[in-house]
Amino acid sequence: MIEQPYVYRHAELAEPDWRRLPGWAAVTEQEWASAQWQRSHCVKNIRQLRTVLGDGVDEVFYADLERDQAERATMSMLVPPQMINTIVPRLAPSDPGFTEALYADPVRRYMIPVFSDRRTDWPSHLHASRDSLHEAEMWAVEGLTHRYPTKVLAEVLPTCPQYCGHCTRMDLVGNPTPVVEKHKFTLARDDRLGAMVAYLKASPGVRDVVVSGGDVANLPWPRLEAFVADLLDIDSIRDIRLATKALMGLPQFWLTDEVRAGMERLAATARQRDVSIAIHTHVNAAQSVTPLVAKASKAMLETGIRDVRNQGVLLRGVNNSADQLLDLCFALLDDAKIMPYYFYMCDMIPNAEHWRLGLGEAQQLQHQIMGYLPGFATPRMLCDVPYVGKRWVHQASRYDTERGISYWTKNYRTAVEADDEHALDREYEYYDPIYLLPESGRDWWRAKAAELAVADRAAVRAEPIAAPA
Numbered sequence: 001m002i003e004q005p006y007v008y009r010h011a012e013l014a015e016p017d018w019r020r021l022p023g024w025a026a027v028t029e030q031e032w033a034s035a036q037w038q039r040s041h042c043v044k045n046i047r048q049l050r051t052v053l054g055d056g057v058d059e060v061f062y063a064d065l066e067r068d069q070a071e072r073a074t075m076s077m078l079v080p081p082q083m084i085n086t087i088v089p090r091l092a093p094s095d096p097g098f099t100e101a102l103y104a105d106p107v108r109r110y111m112i113p114v115f116s117d118r119r120t121d122w123p124s125h126l127h128a129s130r131d132s133l134h135e136a137e138m139w140a141v142e143g144l145t146h147r148y149p150t151k152v153l154a155e156v157l158p159t160c161p162q163y164c165g166h167c168t169r170m171d172l173v174g175n176p177t178p179v180v181e182k183h184k185f186t187l188a189r190d191d192r193l194g195a196m197v198a199y200l201k202a203s204p205g206v207r208d209v210v211v212s213g214g215d216v217a218n219l220p221w222p223r224l225e226a227f228v229a230d231l232l233d234i235d236s237i238r239d240i241r242l243a244t245k246a247l248m249g250l251p252q253f254w255l256t257d258e259v260r261a262g263m264e265r266l267a268a269t270a271r272q273r274d275v276s277i278a279i280h281t282h283v284n285a286a287q288s289v290t291p292l293v294a295k296a297s298k299a300m301l302e303t304g305i306r307d308v309r310n311q312g313v314l315l316r317g318v319n320n321s322a323d324q325l326l327d328l329c330f331a332l333l334d335d336a337k338i339m340p341y342y343f344y345m346c347d348m349i350p351n352a353e354h355w356r357l358g359l360g361e362a363q364q365l366q367h368q369i370m371g372y373l374p375g376f377a378t379p380r381m382l383c384d385v386p387y388v389g390k391r392w393v394h395q396a397s398r399y400d401t402e403r404g405i406s407y408w409t410k411n412y413r414t415a416v417e418a419d420d421e422h423a424l425d426r427e428y429e430y431y432d433p434i435y436l437l438p439e440s441g442r443d444w445w446r447a448k449a450a451e452l453a454v455a456d457r458a459a460v461r462a463e464p465i466a467a468p469a
């Protein structure tokens with residue numbers, strides 16, 4: 001037997017027993033399976049979390065959470081029961097060690113962040129910003145980002161059934177928090193969706209539409225089906241991807257009769273017209289892949305769509321080891337039939353430094369996971385470089401590891417560079433977390449911060465971040 005860095009073992013998926021949580025001790029299987037019950041029992045605040053977890057959690061945790069919500073959180077709390085149930089799946093709150101396990105839990109770390117999770121030296125990078133990918137600058141019409149030559153991102157709504165602490169669209173998605181006002185769409189929903197369809201009809205160079213938000217699971221099904229049907233009517237569109245973390249966070253929605261029947265209709269039309277429809281979900285930890293998630297994924301594949309794929313986010317404390325990533329990929333692939341596709345580096349939004357990895361770490365993880373999964377299911381680690389787009393982590397043209405600055409080039413123009421003759425020669429920068437750098441690199445950034453008169457980033461970021469005018 002050759003010793004390997006990672007040992008594959010097929011792990012049976014398991015649905016944790018929600019009855020171990022005092023607030024849901026009497027919840028029946030029928031209630032649990034209901035999308036309506038799940039939505040109406042989402043945990044939205046600390047009071048509701050206390051009711052679910054009972055008295056077993058140390059008060060220190062709740063104080064830590066309260067401080068985070070007041071001073072750091074860029075997303076409000078919204079966690080469906082399905083996701084809460086996967087946090088510390090093998091302990092009841094009354095068991096010894098539950099609070100410690102809660103602090104250490106990967107799903108808790110990104111869905112219910114607490115103040116002590118975050119960096120106090122550099123909670124935000126100097127170059128962190130809301131809408132860090134500048135998507136709104138590239139809106140062809142409101143909510144439709146045209147960043148790549150042949151594909152667009154349609155942000156069809158600004159809400160989700162669950163809010164992730166690290167959400168890259170913290171600018172737009174979710175409710176305001178004490179530190180972040182949210183940007184608001186100005187057009188009414190149907191006007192916005194109509195304008196997107198009109199733009200796409202007039203843009204035959206676009207063949208691929210990512211229908212996202214937010215999360216498409218929050219659009220009333222008849223409206224979502226009508227929008228996708230409109231896309232299927234446009235001859236130039238060949239790929240449609242529906243973005244929904246809810247396939248994992250609220251699989252009950254994707255298992256409803258209404259949604260399954262509607263997806264069957266869309267898949268049948270897509271097949272007739274040689275268009276591929278896929279679902280893209282967002283799973284970051286193996287424990288989130290339960291039998292219900294697998295059932296929802298397989299139900300979607302049975303409707304006749306092309307694929308269900310996962311786009312996770314690399315997050316420290318959640319999945320920043322090769323073992324965690326490979327466990328997740330095999331859980332997705334073996335029993336849920338979800339294709340591991342991408343892992344993005346966490347974007348440079350405010351208060352995210354504790355989650356973000358350096359480029360070198362992401363490169364190392366890519367190296368470590370090679371060769372274990374089938375090639376077609378080996379996910380690529382990606383850096384979404386502002387004004388450039390997605391790049392494999394090994395594509396940096398240069399990498400200054402002392403200052404944590406990587407340099408990237410691009411091979412197409414976005415609308416904002418239409419008249420920029422240097423767009424394809426220029427190098428674009430991406431930044432590693434400053435606390436990871438050698439002392440000389442940290443000194444350089446300290447001097448830079450002083451230069452910009454923003455030495456105390458923590459104080460700056462604790463103030464409300466206003467929505468753009």
Ligand code: SF4
Nearest residue numbers: 160163164167214245
């Ligand atoms: S599901 Fe996606 S869009 Fe919604 S909060 Fe999470 S990361 Fe953001």
